[in-house]
Amino acid sequence: MRCFPNATACLYLYVVTCLILMIGTDRPRCPSMIRIKHDMCHRGVPGSTTGLSFAVDGGIEVQFATHEARDGLLEPDEPEPVTVRNETGESPFLLVVDHAGNLFPRALGRLGVPADECRRHIAWDIGIAEVTRLIGVAIDATVIQQNYSRLVIDCNRPPGSPTSIPEVSELTAIPGNVGLSDSQRAAREREIFWPYHRRMANELDRRRDSGRRTILIAMHSFTPVFKGTARPWHIGSLYGRDPRLSQVFLTLLRREAGLVVGDNEPYAVTDSSDFTIPVHGEQRGLLHLGVEIRQDLVAEEAGQRDWANRLARVLRSASEVILADSCGG
Numbered sequence: 001m002r003c004f005p006n007a008t009a010c011l012y013l014y015v016v017t018c019l020i021l022m023i024g025t026d027r028p029r030c031p032s033m034i035r036i037k038h039d040m041c042h043r044g045v046p047g048s049t050t051g052l053s054f055a056v057d058g059g060i061e062v063q064f065a066t067h068e069a070r071d072g073l074l075e076p077d078e079p080e081p082v083t084v085r086n087e088t089g090e091s092p093f094l095l096v097v098d099h100a101g102n103l104f105p106r107a108l109g110r111l112g113v114p115a116d117e118c119r120r121h122i123a124w125d126i127g128i129a130e131v132t133r134l135i136g137v138a139i140d141a142t143v144i145q146q147n148y149s150r151l152v153i154d155c156n157r158p159p160g161s162p163t164s165i166p167e168v169s170e171l172t173a174i175p176g177n178v179g180l181s182d183s184q185r186a187a188r189e190r191e192i193f194w195p196y197h198r199r200m201a202n203e204l205d206r207r208r209d210s211g212r213r214t215i216l217i218a219m220h221s222f223t224p225v226f227k228g229t230a231r232p233w234h235i236g237s238l239y240g241r242d243p244r245l246s247q248v249f250l251t252l253l254r255r256e257a258g259l260v261v262g263d264n265e266p267y268a269v270t271d272s273s274d275f276t277i278p279v280h281g282e283q284r285g286l287l288h289l290g291v292e293i294r295q296d297l298v299a300e301e302a303g304q305r306d307w308a309n310r311l312a313r314v315l316r317s318a319s320e321v322i323l324a325d326s327c328g329g
């Protein structure tokens with residue numbers, strides 16, 4: 001269901017609804033509780049739905065299905081923003097991939113970015129979707145991934161932050177992100193960002209409510225060279241306020257032959273540069289970890305398989321160590 005294009009239409013229908021409800025009843029009654037979702041859906045508020053509804057005395061709820069929103073983004077035949085794999089996986093691990101895809105909504109073209117740039121790291125985390133899928137299969141973990149390019153909206157940035165919808169990424173200008181209106185930004189949040197994070201939150205709620213332990217792993221890959229500077233690490237173990245799992249993971253990785261392992265490199269997790277770990281990991285008090293793998297190692301199928309096997313093994317060991325520690329007090 002889509003929302004009305006403007007608040008005037010919402011108000012008009014509210015008034016009409018009042019009149020309809022008052023006619024034909026023994027005693028006139030007006031809605032005592034009004035929920036106009038118009039503003040919510042145009043601002044991309046988490047948990048909001050599109051459409052317009054009024055709840056009135058006696059539990060009557062009236063909902064209107066309406067025409068397309070003014071700044072609607074995804075057409076019905078376009079791919080969903082979220083893919084969930086191995087939904088019934090029994091592992092405590094939940095693997096999430098904020099930058100899995102490099103799709104662009106048809107309505108946005110490629111944001112004025114050349115096609116070859118859209119295959120580079122600026123548009124997505126090369127190789128990580130397949131590595132994560134394979135890990136999910138190996139350890140029977142559920143995977144939740146986001147399919148649209150981070151150039152459309154970065155699903156690991158707080159909405160409204162300067163890098164949420166970047167006008168420049170590394171050294172590449174993104175013309176289609178310049179001068180956006182509030183409603184254009186809200187459409188990207190509403191149709192891509194929030195569906196992904198709501199799906200993740202729903203999964204975490206479901207596990208919590210059933211008493212199931214969850215270890216959240218945010219999977220990423222990083223470019224080997226950023227703004228002309230080469231990065232030496234093969235893999236990084238990332239955390240913000242809570243290093244518990246990350247330190248165990250780091251120790252285990254450093255036992256692997258020939259690996260250069262970054263401790264909060266090439267990035268550290270912060271509230272301004274991240275969303276997934278601060279919100280879904282830290283705020284819920286879950287064991288969690290950010291993983292960054294260098295993209296040249298996982299760009300091809302053989303590397304993806306090798307890294308998936310290695311990380312499946314290391315993650316299993318890490319969970320045994322940390323869960324044994326937490327059980328032992």
Ligand SMILES: [Zn+2]
Pocket residue numbers: 098099125219220221
């Ligand atoms: Zn990433």
